[in-house]
Amino acid sequence: MPVDFKLTPEQELVRDTVREFVDREIVPHVREWERKGEIPQSLYAKMAELGFLGAPVPQKYGGAGMDYVSFALLVEEISRGSSSVRTTISVQTSLSETTLMLFGNEEQKQKWLVPLAKGEKFGAWALTEPQAGSDAAALATTAQYDHGQWVLNGTKRFISNGSIADYVFVYAREPGSKRHEGLSCFMVPKGTKGFAVTNVETTTKLGLRASPTADLAFEDCRVPEDHLVGKRGNGWEQAMRTLNGGRLGIAAGAVGVARAALEAAMKYAKERKAFGRPIASFQLVREMIAESYMDIEAARFLTLRAAYLRDQGVDNTLEVSLAKLFGAQMAMRVTDRAIQIHGGYGFSGDFDVERYFRDARVLGLYEGTNEIQKLIIAERLLGPSRDRE
Numbered sequence: 001m002p003v004d005f006k007l008t009p010e011q012e013l014v015r016d017t018v019r020e021f022v023d024r025e026i027v028p029h030v031r032e033w034e035r036k037g038e039i040p041q042s043l044y045a046k047m048a049e050l051g052f053l054g055a056p057v058p059q060k061y062g063g064a065g066m067d068y069v070s071f072a073l074l075v076e077e078i079s080r081g082s083s084s085v086r087t088t089i090s091v092q093t094s095l096s097e098t099t100l101m102l103f104g105n106e107e108q109k110q111k112w113l114v115p116l117a118k119g120e121k122f123g124a125w126a127l128t129e130p131q132a133g134s135d136a137a138a139l140a141t142t143a144q145y146d147h148g149q150w151v152l153n154g155t156k157r158f159i160s161n162g163s164i165a166d167y168v169f170v171y172a173r174e175p176g177s178k179r180h181e182g183l184s185c186f187m188v189p190k191g192t193k194g195f196a197v198t199n200v201e202t203t204t205k206l207g208l209r210a211s212p213t214a215d216l217a218f219e220d221c222r223v224p225e226d227h228l229v230g231k232r233g234n235g236w237e238q239a240m241r242t243l244n245g246g247r248l249g250i251a252a253g254a255v256g257v258a259r260a261a262l263e264a265a266m267k268y269a270k271e272r273k274a275f276g277r278p279i280a281s282f283q284l285v286r287e288m289i290a291e292s293y294m295d296i297e298a299a300r301f302l303t304l305r306a307a308y309l310r311d312q313g314v315d316n317t318l319e320v321s322l323a324k325l326f327g328a329q330m331a332m333r334v335t336d337r338a339i340q341i342h343g344g345y346g347f348s349g350d351f352d353v354e355r356y357f358r359d360a361r362v363l364g365l366y367e368g369t370n371e372i373q374k375l376i377i378a379e380r381l382l383g384p385s386r387d388r389e
């Protein structure tokens with residue numbers, strides 16, 4: 001990445017357009033959506049019109065054709081407004097659309113990618129199971145080939161948007177296969193016989209309360225053989241490559257939620273008085289602001305570097321994991337300081353900082369926990385370890 005890395009006018013335009021959209025369409029309503037546990041369809045319709053729901057998808061497949069630096073800036077801005085909305089963008093673009101962009105055939109791209117990119121359909125991406133999270137190779141859902149169809153049996157856990165998605169990309173293994181072998185990805189449309197949403201969590205979660213997190217069950221669920229996405233048995237590599245893309249979105253999301261927290265803390269520090277003067281004048285408060293600003297700038301730099309490398313077509317696995325790990329930890333520090341600066345009011349439900357703190361917590365859990373990112377980073381530095389098969 002060039003040392004004098006600067007955004008292009010087009011990238012600045014994306015950032016400014018999304019920032020203005022977020023201030024107008026998301027910020028005034030986000031508390032209500034989080035309380036209700038739902039984001040209105042009308043918001044997604046507006047985002048679809050602006051191309052946000054297919055941001056990195058080439059224009060010939062109905063997307064906005066953005067580079068990944070622009071995409072990271074878009075995700076940062078959305079996340080500044082709402083981590084729940086940002087989760088939908090991540091699942092739609094980085095996971096569902098990326099699956100089709102990287103591994104779908106031309107027919108699948110025309111049939112499924114185009115409506116996803118245009119925001120006419122919603123996607124979900126289902127890897128995790130009750131007994132297989134970090135250890136995704138332990139997944140037990142099976143897919144058996146039978147007379148031109150695949151028959152799926154098993155359960156998936158914690159699937160973002162699983163309850164509202166039109167297309168669910170499901171990872172399953174052929175019976176008898178073990179660990180990383182025999183895994184494939186299948187597109188299961190909503191309403192397919194044998195596919196059921198068994199639980200949906202919204203407001204009972206610690207954060208992301210407007211983002212539905214679903215459990216899915218597949219019982220003799222049959223899909224046609226052309227619903228196999230990618231090569232039969234290539235599922236492990238596909239899942240890992242897709243997650244690598246997804247983690248860039250999480251890293252950008254960390255920068256966004258942290259920025260929201262810092263902006264709120266600075267505003268409050270200037271308004272709140274103690275000992276006869278604004279608390280922003282106390283050195284210990286100023287230190288927290290400076291530390292948070294440094295944290296955010298460093299996280300954004302790591303994120304944009306990873307995005308830039310992706311735009312260059314360079315393997316960015318190490319850089320993405322660094323950006324996600326640092327971002328997830330940084331967002332906890334910054335949102336925690338924002339609460340500290342708000343004093344008791346930060347703990348109450350009257351200010352947004354408590355939501356930022358809750359929403360930041362998931363960043364170190366999904367799409368690979370902090371520990372998994374450390375294993376990936378160390379593996380790049382030291383070679384394989386016995387901890388990771």
Ligand SMILES: Cc1cc2nc3c(=O)[nH]c(=O)nc-3n(C[C@H](O)[C@H](O)[C@H](O)COP(=O)(O)OP(=O)(O)OC[C@H]3O[C@@H](n4cnc5c(N)ncnc54)[C@H](O)[C@@H]3O)c2cc1C
Nearest residue numbers: 125126127128133134135158159160365366367368369371
């Ligand atoms: C809100 C939310 C949305 C989600 N959305 C999706 C989705 O859309 N699609 C999807 O497929 N999944 C989704 N997930 C699942 C998520 O990716 C998993 O929760 C995550 O991968 C961790 O798996 P686990 O919860 O089973 O934890 P576990 O794997 O059981 O981990 C428990 C703890 O053990 C640690 N640990 C595990 N293995 C090691 C090791 N080798 N070395 C060191 N420490 C280790 C972990 O880091 C963690 O601290 C979502 C989760 C949440 C909370």
